[in-house]
Amino acid sequence: MMAMQQIETPQTGSPKNVQPLLRITGLTTEFRLEGGRRLQAVQDVDLDIGAGEILGLVGESGSGKSVFAQSILRLVQPPGQVVAGAIAFEGRSVMDMSARELSRWRGRDVGMIFQQPQSCLNPVRRIGWQVAEPLLLQEKLSRKAAWAGAVDLLRAVGIPAPEEKVLAYPHQLSGGQAQRVMIAIALALKPKLLIADEPTTALDVTIQAQILELLRESCRMLGTSLLLVTHDLGVVARLADRVAVMYAGRIVEEGPVETMLTAPAHPYTQGLIGAAPQLGQARGVRLKDIPGTIPDLSRLGAGCAFAPRCDARAGQNLESCTLSQPLPVSIRPRHRALCFAAKASSAVSPCEISP
Amino acid sequence: MLQYVARRLLLLIPVVIGILLVTFLMKALIPTDAVTAIYSGTLSEKDAAEAIATLRAKYHLDLPWYQQFYIYVRDLMSGDFGESIRLRKPVMDELGYRYVNTIILTLAALAIALVVGLTTGILAAVKRNSWLDVTATTIGLFGISMPAFFFGLLLILVFAVWLRWLPVVPRGTMALLLPAVALGLIEAAPISQVARTSMIDVLGRDYIQAARARGASEFALVVRHALPNALIVVLTLVGLQIGNLLGGAFIIEAIFGWHGIGELAVNAIEWRDFTLTQAIILISAATYLVVNLVADILYAWLDPRVELNS
């Protein structure tokens, strides 16, 4: 228990009184469906990312985590739209940026990589053209310098024979190589924030570890913060400093990786960790699946979206769960959860002793 | 690349033989051949029979069909397309300059069709569901429903008769203007539709979103990232489109008095001058074949996903 407390001390996160790199408050993204119905894929999300920090965002598919990642860069396309909330990047409001400022910001200060690297590369353009593009358009380098820069970038992400690969087309690359190219493009201008949306899901298991290692090392070297969106708790356990768990468009729990994985407060997180065998800490504990499926986001009731699947609610028979939204509960410093049952469950946890 | 071209050429051989057979059969299938037609009623029966026999021998009409076909192909190879019975001169003499005229008209129309079709199609895709999109789609539907000859007459009526912007009997480049516009605008409709559909498809792809994420402006997205991909799709259509333009030219030429092979073909069929008809059909089919071959090769060359050597 005491050991846990020690680990909890921040490694890379920013001190509390300093402004974070990215501060998101009340972000809500809505999709208009046919027939006038609306679907809130992201609901009232607050999240900070500190400079140099690696934040893991975990959730099942359909939980809204990809839409959230795209909302940060204002990439959501109609019929989707960010309808509420503020995004501050180094104090600047992203929502208020003009089209020109936005494209400059996206090009220089943030980068993004996606789940399907091969479909994210333009099939009719050479690799070199695509890697050199940010250097050419944002840095205003000459064609020759940009091309040389592309070769260097490809070498830096571990592409063999980069002088030849700049001439290749995307379909000639393997999935792992394509993702390395995407990382090279995203990091070309040394952004302060990198958003990686399921960067290894589409790759072979053997390649996954290499790509994750590359991501971590690149970000550490450049001092870039990383928002790592994934459904894989193993990935988070390996890379992240902090973890946020998303369910039905809301962040239901958020905290440092160590306490989140060993002493989760939200029944959903508990279920997730129970369902993930390799995390090891709770060896011998019976694995349990979370019964039920993700709810239809366009037909949510007034209460907690997880309530129908929730063991804790069933066990404690909490009526408020189905009637109103739970408010964030501070479990311990820097660790909060969105649950009526959270306090009760953490009260019995020994961690509560901490000041 | 060379291998690919060679393979494509090899695949063309049966089609070429087929085309030659069709044009050859065209003449063989005709109930009364031109020789009989010329002399019917003009000579006494005995003289006619003799004259016909001589002429039939001259045109090899007395040989079995496969020998006739051999002679037909052999003559074509040596550039002999035969002699027009009506015009009383070698077909090639008349065909040469008319062919150039038709090609000029077709290319001018293609240029107009591409400029108008691509611009409207791309704008409609970028401003999807706006009034611009709706207008372009509606005009496109008008375009495919508008008979070319009526559109041509309307253009003359409006611009030459009512507005008097153009001379009634235009010369030189002016003579090209109206037929090219009539043909080009009508063929712009399908190009616009395909450009719109493929552009909408491309703009929804992951690599566009990825490019947007790395700071490409909306203009750069359309021009630098999406356009090349959409154009490759449009290119596959242009080969077919040339066939429509060539066919359309056959009808448009008659209205505007443009002296191309289309105008000649209409006359040749009315005259039942089959050597002439045959030659025109053959040369048009050959042109269409070559254009499609070039379009295919261009496509393979432009789209890196097509593996040339497999």
Place this chain on the structure above:
Amino acid sequence: MSVILLDEPLVPTPPRWRRFVARLLRNPSVVVGGTILILLILLALFAPWVAPYDPFKVNPVQRLKPPSWLHLMGTDEVGRDLFSRLIFGSRYFLLICIVTASISASIGTLLGLIAGAGSVVTESIIMRLIDVMLAFPYILMVLVIVAILGPSLWTGMISIGIAGIPGYARLVRSAVLTVKREDYVVSARALGASEADILFRTILPNVLSPLIVYLAFSMPLAALVTSSLSFIGLGTQPPAPEWGAMLVNSRTYLFSAWWAVTGPGMALFISIFGLNILGNGLRDVLDPRSAA
């Protein structure tokens, strides 16, 4: 009895065809296109009663008169009433649509079925034949056949019918190749159905909806080309009141009597537009996936 009634829905669901019609009627394109088509059919059926004049009646005194209450759409170069001729023209238009479509659709479908379901040899013979036909631009193929058969309304329609065969054959063949692998065809064969049975009772109904959509689009094209053929003198011959043929003579009077050109032209344009928009609507209803 009452128990059985309880199981039934309170509002009986309408039969399938009626639901289908309801879906058709909700589509604005189908409504507009269908209205134009029905008007055409009515005009064609009741032409002698609707038309104020005999469409062939020459009246030199009244030649090239502009539209008036006497002659709603004016008169042509020999004094025939254009309004009456336009009404009778609808008969030609529909005749052309029906004849050309029947020829192309029946022969093309048959060839496509045989090519799709037949042996490798028959398939390759049919497909090579079709390749050669497709090596000619559409209008050129028509001209080849017209050149052989000689110019007239019927030869024009036959030519266009024949030139339309490859399109149907290709469509049906590829549809058959897809359907052939489906479970219900395999099980029909396992149950001992004969090949012909499978072809016409199992496969054909399943390729019907792409066929209808293709038919809806190829009919206006056929009508357009037939009228073009008449216009260049290789189709219907004057004095038949076919819209394309009517333009042959009147274009000479473009400068003095524009109404003689715009009347038949607009009739053609509106009719073809009606069929095209009907095709659009049918495609959206029958084959929603292909709609952009």
